[in-house]
Amino acid sequence: MGKDLLTIALFGAALAAAAALTESGVALTFVMMSLYAALLSQAWNILGGYGGQLSFGHALFFGVGAYAQALGQLNLGINPWLALPMAIALGALVGLAVGGLTFRYGLKGSYFALVTLAFAEVFRILALSVSFTGGGVGLMVPLQEGVANMQFASRRGYIYLLLGFVLLALVVTAWLRHSRFGAYLQAVRDNEDAARAIGVNPLRVKLGGIALSAAFMSAAGAFYVQVFQYIDPGIAFGSAVSVEALVGAIVGGLGTLWGPLLGAVTLHALSDLTRNLFGELPGISMVIYGVVLIVIVMFLPRGITGSGQALSRLFSAKERARV
Secondary structure, X not given: OHHHHHHHHHHHHHHHHHHHHOOOHHHHHHHHHHHHHHHHHHHHHHHHHHOOOOOOOOHHHHHHHHHHHHHHHHOOOOOHHHHHHHHHHHHHHHHXXXXXXXXXOOOOOHHHHHHHHHHHHHHHHHHHHXXXXXXXXXXXXXXXXXXXXXXXXXXXHHHHHHHHHHHHHHHHHHHHHHOHHHHHHHHHHHOHHXXXXXXXXXXXXXXXXXXXXXXXXXXXHHHHHHHHOEEOHHHHHXXXXXXXXXXXXXXXXXXXXXXXXXXXXXXXXXXXHHHHHHOOOOOHHHHHHHHHHHHHHHHOOOHHHHHHHHHHXXXXXXXXXXX
């Protein structure tokens, strides 16, 4: 645990220093959006990677956090810094509610994935139907630039805010790797019946996992609102957010500490590169993005991080054999 925390601290310090020294708006935007994607992937990895509960509807928690952040400011007049923890807490409560309805009845695997997708779609329809969400028009947060309103003059401020969330997500993930609760969560993932036989309560453990995952996903939704100052049902509860979250974790390496971060950065860099190279051809960037993604999933089933660890062990074994 200590080694992981040291590595996380060094990563945070290095990235914060790099952001402070960088003047390029393009570079700062790339770092900001990569960290945003990493937060999504890290949130999904807690439940999907360590808990083994593959969700197709994590946009549900993203949308809850986004709307809570926007409505707290617009309807209740709450300062954004105070609305943020409320949005995160509400997302965690929704996660507990969804977990209670699904895990209690033993839903897992593809059934759980489809139910989470259905929940996200139900919330999208509800957000379209009620007036306080702005319906299909959505909600726009007014521009009130200033640190007190969580609206920064430079991308650098958003980077520091996001970096704090990503570092916290990394610390929680490191804790899952070494704590008793994390061991219980992974035991439930590997064999729920065997875990129950040794005294683990699968329902309680999975509820803890989905609450943690939903909390970080809601934080990403709240951040989105503060940066882009707009949210609508399609953005909040649409499948794009869920896909971005799960793909980054899968490509980087499920159930690993740094995999979701590495996968998110890789995919975001690939997306930007293809868009810049072939932007004049509509859709070509998404075609190349999809092809590369398929290749990674086919030939690196354990993700980038897992394959790197496997190669490291292979070379170590060869060195020992020579000796």
